[in-house]
Amino acid sequence: MDYTSIKVERRGRVGWMTIDRPKALNALNTQVLTELLQASDAFAADAEVGAVVLTGSERAFAAGADIKEMQPFGFAEAYLSDFASGWDRFANARKPMIAAVAGYALGGGCEVAMMCDFIIAAESAKFGQPEITLGVLPGMGGTQRMARAIGKAKTMDLCLTGRMMDAGEAERSGLVARVVPDAELLAEAQKAAEIIAGFSLPAAMMAKEAINRAFDTTLTEGLRAERRLFAAAFSLEDQKEGMGAFVEKRKPNFRHR
Numbered sequence: 001m002d003y004t005s006i007k008v009e010r011r012g013r014v015g016w017m018t019i020d021r022p023k024a025l026n027a028l029n030t031q032v033l034t035e036l037l038q039a040s041d042a043f044a045a046d047a048e049v050g051a052v053v054l055t056g057s058e059r060a061f062a063a064g065a066d067i068k069e070m071q072p073f074g075f076a077e078a079y080l081s082d083f084a085s086g087w088d089r090f091a092n093a094r095k096p097m098i099a100a101v102a103g104y105a106l107g108g109g110c111e112v113a114m115m116c117d118f119i120i121a122a123e124s125a126k127f128g129q130p131e132i133t134l135g136v137l138p139g140m141g142g143t144q145r146m147a148r149a150i151g152k153a154k155t156m157d158l159c160l161t162g163r164m165m166d167a168g169e170a171e172r173s174g175l176v177a178r179v180v181p182d183a184e185l186l187a188e189a190q191k192a193a194e195i196i197a198g199f200s201l202p203a204a205m206m207a208k209e210a211i212n213r214a215f216d217t218t219l220t221e222g223l224r225a226e227r228r229l230f231a232a233a234f235s236l237e238d239q240k241e242g243m244g245a246f247v248e249k250r251k252p253n254f255r256h257r
């Protein structure tokens, strides 16, 4: 597939997707979604890829869903377009995925960053759910993922006032895993992704699956799920290799990397 709205490349064992609509501050239209799904599927199928990074530009990760595309919609178009279900598919990618955010991550942009497993933010990053200023509300999971990530108080604040949160506040509130200087963002994301990609891929995917259970089930069920996955990990060759290497005081060489 020829990509026109994103850039796709592999840097070692890390798959990179860069949203590339500079004139619209990387607004997320149907084409961006289609291409991200295509790239994500390709990385899922590529045994050489152990982790994925999603990023935008220095000015904007993404300034939201494309307002110009949505503006003429009535209820029927919004309902039938089923735009959100494509994003659900994107969010369900199974390999670890990091969002590297500089500049604006607003509305759908913030929501897509939250679909990733964790966010590394540049100091310039600004997060917000400004849909209220457009007469609507978040529609790609913002009210749900943000409330789970940072709690009710700040989610209500951001969604009801439409204000933006800078990188420091985002880190303090737990939305963001790390904040780094802008010039170091991409290198930091690559480094983190390389570390993940160096481990056993099934173990990393199982850890991701277990953590995600925390967001949609009870503690008892979540603990059960974790225990089952933990026991299953002992059927992996990589468990033999990882624990064997520790005992033998050498570096592990995971087979399923």
Ligand code: CO8
Pocket (backbone or CB within 6 Å): 023, 024, 025, 027, 028, 063, 064, 065, 066, 067, 068, 082, 083, 084, 104, 106, 107, 108, 109, 130, 131, 134, 137, 138, 139, 140
């Ligand atoms: N959609 C379309 N175009 C956009 C968007 C957007 N979200 N954001 C910016 N652009 C365009 C501008 O229209 C402008 O284009 P042009 O040059 O042709 O006029 C260009 O990008 C540059 O933008 P600005 O001139 O506005 O740049 P500024 O530096 O002055 O301002 C801001 C930057 C503050 C980021 C400003 O652009 C802004 O407020 N953008 C909109 C932010 C926003 O409201 N985002 C939420 C959108 S709604 C949403 O995401 C809902 C998600 C749920 C969808 C669910 C579907 C099922």
